Amino acid sequence: MNTPDTVRHLIDRVPALVWRVTSDGCGDYFNERWHAFTGLPSGPCDVRKWQAAIHPADVEDLRGLLASPGGGTTEVRIRNTAGGYCWFVVKCGPHVGEDDARAMHHVVALELDSERRPGEDGKDVSNGVPVPWENVPTMAWSTRADGYLDYANERWLECCDLTLEQARGWGWRAGVHPDDREGITATWLRLLETGEEGYHEARIGSEAIGWRWCVSKASPARDASGRIVRWYGALFDISDRKLAEDALRRSEAYLEDAQRLSHTGSFGLDPQTGTLYWSEESYRIFEYPRSVTPALALVIARTHPDDLGLVERSLGRANVQDEEIDVSFRLLMPDGRLKHVRILAHRALGEDGARTLVGAVVDATAARQSEERLHRTHAELAHVTRVATMGELAASIVHEVNQPLAAIVTNGGACLRWLDRPEPDLAEAALSVERMVADARHASDIVRQLRAFASKKTPASMPVDVNAVIRETLPLIGMGQFRKGIVLELQLAEKLPAVLADRVQLQQVLINLISNAAQSVGEQSRDAATVPIGIESALTADGAVSVTVRDSGPGFPPDIARRVFEPFFTTKPDGMGMGLSICRSIIEAHGGRIHACNNDGPGAQVGFVLPAHDPAQSEASAC
Numbered sequence: 001m002n003t004p005d006t007v008r009h010l011i012d013r014v015p016a017l018v019w020r021v022t023s024d025g026c027g028d029y030f031n032e033r034w035h036a037f038t039g040l041p042s043g044p045c046d047v048r049k050w051q052a053a054i055h056p057a058d059v060e061d062l063r064g065l066l067a068s069p070g071g072g073t074t075e076v077r078i079r080n081t082a083g084g085y086c087w088f089v090v091k092c093g094p095h096v097g098e099d100d101a102r103a104m105h106h107v108v109a110l111e112l113d114s115e116r117r118p119g120e121d122g123k124d125v126s127n128g129v130p131v132p133w134e135n136v137p138t139m140a141w142s143t144r145a146d147g148y149l150d151y152a153n154e155r156w157l158e159c160c161d162l163t164l165e166q167a168r169g170w171g172w173r174a175g176v177h178p179d180d181r182e183g184i185t186a187t188w189l190r191l192l193e194t195g196e197e198g199y200h201e202a203r204i205g206s207e208a209i210g211w212r213w214c215v216s217k218a219s220p221a222r223d224a225s226g227r228i229v230r231w232y233g234a235l236f237d238i239s240d241r242k243l244a245e246d247a248l249r250r251s252e253a254y255l256e257d258a259q260r261l262s263h264t265g266s267f268g269l270d271p272q273t274g275t276l277y278w279s280e281e282s283y284r285i286f287e288y289p290r291s292v293t294p295a296l297a298l299v300i301a302r303t304h305p306d307d308l309g310l311v312e313r314s315l316g317r318a319n320v321q322d323e324e325i326d327v328s329f330r331l332l333m334p335d336g337r338l339k340h341v342r343i344l345a346h347r348a349l350g351e352d353g354a355r356t357l358v359g360a361v362v363d364a365t366a367a368r369q370s371e372e373r374l375h376r377t378h379a380e381l382a383h384v385t386r387v388a389t390m391g392e393l394a395a396s397i398v399h400e401v402n403q404p405l406a407a408i409v410t411n412g413g414a415c416l417r418w419l420d421r422p423e424p425d426l427a428e429a430a431l432s433v434e435r436m437v438a439d440a441r442h443a444s445d446i447v448r449q450l451r452a453f454a455s456k457k458t459p460a461s462m463p464v465d466v467n468a469v470i471r472e473t474l475p476l477i478g479m480g481q482f483r484k485g486i487v488l489e490l491q492l493a494e495k496l497p498a499v500l501a502d503r504v505q506l507q508q509v510l511i512n513l514i515s516n517a518a519q520s521v522g523e524q525s526r527d528a529a530t531v532p533i534g535i536e537s538a539l540t541a542d543g544a545v546s547v548t549v550r551d552s553g554p555g556f557p558p559d560i561a562r563r564v565f566e567p568f569f570t571t572k573p574d575g576m577g578m579g580l581s582i583c584r585s586i587i588e589a590h591g592g593r594i595h596a597c598n599n600d601g602p603g604a605q606v607g608f609v610l611p612a613h614d615p616a617q618s619e620a621s622a623c
């Protein structure tokens with residue numbers, strides 16, 4: 001079989017473009033396929049002429065390969081007779097024969113996408129230049145018309161770890177990985193039956209030398225009447241590409257798993273074509289079947305009607321001002337379920353220089369639900385401790401309500417006396433009645449406050465004036481239960497901004513801090529006539545509102561201030577140790593912070609800072 005003529009015939013029929021490049025870059029041999037595919041003259045030509053068929057963007061790649069003495073593999077686009085480009089795997093190998101000292105490299109190009117294939121015309125366009133087949137850097141084979149393999153070159157046999165004797169006929173199947181044997185056989189039988197050109201990817205080799213992923217291409221050669229006379233084939237090693245594809249597939253699978261675990265989908269928007277891409281998790285979050293084409297309209301369709309404006313505004317800003325998107329909103333599912341999502345996106349520079357909108361969509365529903373559950377638990381705990389506090393404060397509450405009631409009785413008696421005269425003094429009687437009304441109001445105010453304090457309403461934040469809350473709280477505490485002589489010194493800053501808070505919870509914090517301060521000074525010697533407790537409100541340097549309760553008691557023992565906010569931490573024999581821990585959770589739930597430390601002088605101070613209410617911001621985060 002291996003006479004020069006047969007070899008030339010084989011090279012011309014092999015379903016690949018084959019040419020030879022000399023040391024000066026000229027082409028001195030082109031096979032028939034090259035000529036038929038590119039339409040370029042087949043005779044020896046200079047470098048400029050044959051490289052005209054290579055896509056300008058790929059020329060550098062190919063030149064690099066030709067400049068390397070060992071050759072190599074790359075992918076380039078080659079222009080066909082119709083002027084279109086097709087992708088080829090190009091393999092370049094050094095010339096090893098001694099027949100032509102100028103010859104440098106043999107090049108074989110295998111089409112990756114063989115939609116279009118120039119027809120065979122049977123002409124010999126090799127210009128009579130002898131090309132040793134074994135020099136061609138590819139693995140080639142040939143069969144009879146009935147598919148019986150009767151030729152394979154050395155490279156092919158080496159790759160399959162077979163001798164020609166073993167490969168002959170259908171023996172070549174031993175060189176195919178057992179898992180791929182059935183597939184490649186089925187493809188080969190189909191080609192033999194249809195007479196079509198085709199290819200198949202399979203692992204080639206043996207257990208001893210290992211398996212390499214290869215693509216095997218087969219093409220029939222016909223006689224003048226169109227009858228298939230032989231089959232010619234080539235094998236290309238695509239292991240590197242396969243490895244890269246596998247690595248890519250693996251990293252995509254990991255990414256998908258990570259997205260599912262973190263409930264975070266991704267998306268990309270091509271601004272030029274308007275094409276939107278969604279990851280699997282994005283489909284799951286928006287609950288659309290994989291068959292729908294992603295579109296902005298689908299996101300809008302799922303958006304809760306009350307949040308539509310918010311979403312459209314941030315999308316608009318991102319479009320016009322190139323701003324980053326960070327928006328949290330609700331989705332309303334067709335079955336009425338609510339979902340909380342957050343979208344983060346920015347414009348990223350793509351490889352082609354286009355600015356693509358790339359982003360993540362986070363399903364925060366579960367997190368939001370546990371946050372709400374935690375919130376409810378906090379509120380319930382706060383309520384329980386409020387009721388407990390009321391029990392502790394019962395004595396002072398009775399005292400506070402008793403005082404106006406006693407005053408009413410006194411004023412009622414006086415009124416009766418003014419009326420019981422022979423000449424009733426109506427003016428004095430009216431004055432007594434006015435005092436009675438004022439006292440009754442005072443008593444009813446205290447009862448109303450107490451009822452609100454003990455109520456189990458869901459906390460509701462609204463803009464409140466901290467100074468007003470401090471003033472309302474004082475009658476609830478009453479100092480009767482603590483040692484005599486305690487005086488509350490208020491130092492309230494004027495014109496404080498409002499804070500967004502639940503009034504009752506804020507009162508609860510103040511009652512805790514003032515009670516602790518009063519208990520602390522109560523432990524001191526009772527000799528001092530008056531003991532002040534300072535309650536101070538102020539505007540901080542960064543515009544927040546601070547409240548501090550200062551006493552002149554023994555202060556915190558060393559290392560205690562750090563622990564006082566821990567649940568159940570108490571130094572009192574009958575203490576529960578929950579007061580300050582509840583205060584901390586209330587203040588933190590309001591976006592503030594609480595602190596405790598000793599004064600510069602004697603005593604301790606415990607205070608909190610709450611952010612000022614910003615109406616603009618609360619509108620933006622309404623959802």
Ligand code: ADP
Nearest residue numbers: 516520555564570571572575576577579580604
């Ligand atoms: P309880 O009052 O039931 O002990 P708290 O959580 O209110 O629970 O307080 C925890 C601890 O913090 C108190 O037991 C006390 O040791 C300390 N503490 C709180 N306020 C003061 C204060 N003003 N002066 C000194 N120690 C204080």
